[in-house]
Amino acid sequence: AQKVTQAQTEISVVEKEDVTLDCVYETRDTTYYLFWYKQPPSGELVFLIRRNSFDEQNEISGRYSWNFQKSTSSFNFTITASQVVDSAVYFCALSETSGTYKYIFGTGTRLKVLA
Amino acid sequence: GAVVSQHPSRVICKSGTSVKIECRSLDFQATTMFWYRQFPKQSLMLMATSNEGSKATYEQGVEKDKFLINHASLTLSTLTVTSAHPEDSSFYICSVLLAASSYNEQFFGPGTRLTVL
Numbered sequence: 143a144q145k146v147t148q149a150q151t152e153i154s155v156v157e158k159e160d161v162t163l164d165c166v167y168e169t170r171d172t173t174y175y176l177f178w179y180k181q182p183p184s185g186e187l188v189f190l191i192r193r194n195s196f197d198e199q200n201e202i203s204g205r206y207s208w209n210f211q212k213s214t215s216s217f218n219f220t221i222t223a224s225q226v227v228d229s230a231v232y233f234c235a236l237s238e239t240s241g242t243y244k245y246i247f248g249t250g251t252r253l254k255v256l257a
Numbered sequence: 258g259a260v261v262s263q264h265p266s267r268v269i270c271k272s273g274t275s276v277k278i279e280c281r282s283l284d285f286q287a288t289t290m291f292w293y294r295q296f297p298k299q300s301l302m303l304m305a306t307s308n309e310g311s312k313a314t315y316e317q318g319v320e321k322d323k324f325l326i327n328h329a330s331l332t333l334s335t336l337t338v339t340s341a342h343p344e345d346s347s348f349y350i351c352s353v354l355l356a357a358s359s360y361n362e363q364f365f366g367p368g369t370r371l372t373v374l
Contacts, residue, residue, distance in 0.1 A: 175361055175362075184367075185295075189258075189365075192362060194360060237360070239361065243361045245352075245363060247300045249300045252298075
């Protein structure tokens with residue numbers, strides 16, 4: 143069965159520190175998609191990145207970077223030089239290609255960046 | 258991408274009343290929409306898949322008669338919480354499936370916060 147695990151419930155860092163949010167997934171599909179979303183206090187989900195299972199290239203977007211390791215079924219997210227505005231809950235999600243198009247969300251990691 | 262709206266953004270109602278939440282796809286026709294529920298400090302849990310012109314598919318444990326879903330057009334799906342009780346208080350989020358996307362991507366609405374007194 144498909145599953146997404148975000149083992150870190152809450153992380154606190156001081157501004158300008160780097161922080162990595164872990165995401166481990168389980169799926170039987172060979173083709174699948176992974177996503178990261180940010181949920182600020184307003185509640186609206188903010189899309190951060192999508193990745194398909196055939197694209198293992200790491201990606202960098204400004205202070206954000208993602209490390210996709212198919213061998214360990216992980217899709218970790220790093221924020222470099224964190225800022226107070228990065229404080230939010232971050233969700234990792236898995237979508238399989240077996241017809242239902244459902245997303246399986248991890249439990250989320252609450253990040254607190256302290257000034 | 259796709260732009261999704263929800264109305265209302267926030268609603269407070271008395272126990273026993275019914276509440277309707279609308280989810281609109283503003284810039285493309287959505288055959289499939291999803292409804293999620295999120296309790297405080299928890300993850301998003303899929304409630305049901307809404308398909309235009311047919312009955313919704315509910316996840317295990319979700320009461321069909323309590324959470325009525327109607328997807329009568331390609332741009333609108335509604336979720337009606339019938340005879341709401343305080344335990345139904347939650348954040349309800351809809352999404353639309355962009356089937357043409359190569360990623361089976363969903364685009365999310367801003368959410369509706371329901372408080373039942």
